[in-house]
Amino acid sequence: MSLPMVAATRYVLPLREGGSLPAVVEGNDLGTYVIKFRGAGQGPKALVAEVIVGELFRRLGLRVPELKLIELDPAIGKSEPDFEIQELLIRSAGLNLAVDFLPGSxxxxxxxxxxxxxxxxxxxxxxxxxxxxxxxxxxxxxxxxxxxxxxxxxxxxxxxxxxxxxxxxxxxxxxxxxxxxxxxxxxxxxxxxxxxxxxxxxxxxxxxxxxxxxxxxxxxxxxxxxxxxxxxxxxxxxxxxxxxx
Ligand SMILES: Nc1ncnc2c1ncn2[C@@H]1O[C@H](COP(=O)(O)OP(=O)(O)OP(=O)(O)O)[C@@H](O)[C@H]1O
Ligand SMILES: [Mg+2]
Structure with missing residues (x-):
């Protein structure tokens, strides 16, 4: 058993209300995801906790948006003017966490x-x-x-x-x-x-x-x-x- 894997194809927009600066991205499966970056403040351990705790909630019957692993090429954000976002993308090149985006939530x-x-x-x-x-x-x-x-x-x-x-x-x-x-x-x-x-x-x-x-x-x-x-x-x-x- 492992989490499904996708690749990010487009940086859609940053979610500025989140302290870790997560973003909405599109995947190569055409899904829309909230990406939680490995390079954000708390580092990969925050993503470890997201997986262990989120999947525990799910198995106990509580609702958690589907989690996947997402491969990030920092080049997808090259038109983002914000320096902080550019830095975060570069630090997060490789494997990150994708949370299924719940539209209209x-x-x-x-x-x-x-x-x-x-x-x-x-x-x-x-x-x-x-x-x-x-x-x-x-x-x-x-x-x-x-x-x-x-x-x-x-x-x-x-x-x-x-x-x-x-x-x-x-x-x-x-x-x-x-x-x-x-x-x-x-x-x-x-x-x-x-x-x-x-x-x-x-x-x-x-x-x-x-x-x-x-x-x-x-x-x-x-x-x-x-x-x-x-x-x-x-x-x-x-x-x-x-x-x-
Ligand atoms: N799966 C989702 N579908 C729709 N909106 C979402 C989803 N995940 C997060 N959001 C929106 O983005 C915001 C930030 O996400 P999240 O709380 O995961 O980020 P964070 O940086 O860890 O936040 P915090 O500032 O609480 O530490 C949420 O409060 C919510 O408004
Ligand atoms: Mg939050």
Whole structure:
């Protein structure tokens, strides 16, 4: 199993609201994608987190736009006048992440009400993966075809920037007071904690970790991601929102 592969053929426009300066590009399959650049601020680790966390959400039945790997030739942006964009394209030559573009989607707001179970599942999964990027100010949720879609998981799994000890990550509390679904914390233990935890098997985690291309990793990383996530799964009382810790 691996992510599908495409090549970028046209730089359409930059998405300036994104801190990492993602862009809309066209692929050689004529698809339209949001490209997340390997050469952006947090480097390839942000893309690793996008793949592991996005694909975990997907396998647990939550909606994430399809992810592909995209080959970038910086020459496609040669008519872009912006120096910052030119630099980013050059630094990102080669393999990047493509997120299927959802045309006509809009940013989640109070006009849309996701069900109680879905809200609690998103909160639980963000706590499990230590995703700090789902606040009211910046929820990284899109509404498309009357459904809620989860995007932008590049800030999750932040333990990998310093590889803190696995035991520390295992019990790291999750501060959810700023989370867009913080008020669903009381539903988490009752409705989603047990069922979600039961579905996250070592095989499932191994499968999503295997989707990360080797060139974004260093030796032993896949084993480390598995070890850290399994350790955290085994210590839910320390971080489950609304839990006892
Ligand atoms: N698949 C998509 N379809 C449509 N629009 C998208 C998609 N992905 C991202 N966007 C739009 O682009 C914006 C920036 O994308 P994203 O949040 O992934 O970038 P980022 O640089 O990681 O952002 P942040 O500033 O939150 O760190 C989103 O808020 C959304 O408006
Ligand atoms: Mg974002």
């Amino acid at each position: 809009f940013g989640y707001d109070a006009t849309f009400s996701p069900g109680a179970k879905l809200r609690a599942e998103v909160l639980w999964l963000d706590a499990f993966t230590a995703n700090v990027d789902r606040s009211w100010r910046n929820p990284n949720l899109l509404v498309w075809h009357k459904e809620l879609w989860m995007i932008d998981h590049g800030a999750a799994l932040y333990f990998h920037h310093s590889w803190m000890p696995a035991e520390r990550f295992a019990t790291l509390p999750f501060d959810y007071h700023d989370h867009v679904f913080a008020d669903s914390a009381s539903d988490v233990l009752a409705a989603v904690d047990e069922p979600l935890a039961a579905r996250i098997t070592p095989q499932l985690l191994t499968e999503v970790i295997a989707l990360v291309p080797g060139e974004w990793l260093t030796e032993g990383d896949r084993e480390r991601y598995l070890e850290y996530l399994l350790a955290r799964l085994a210590n839910r009382s320390a971080w489950v929102p609304g839990g006892t810790a």
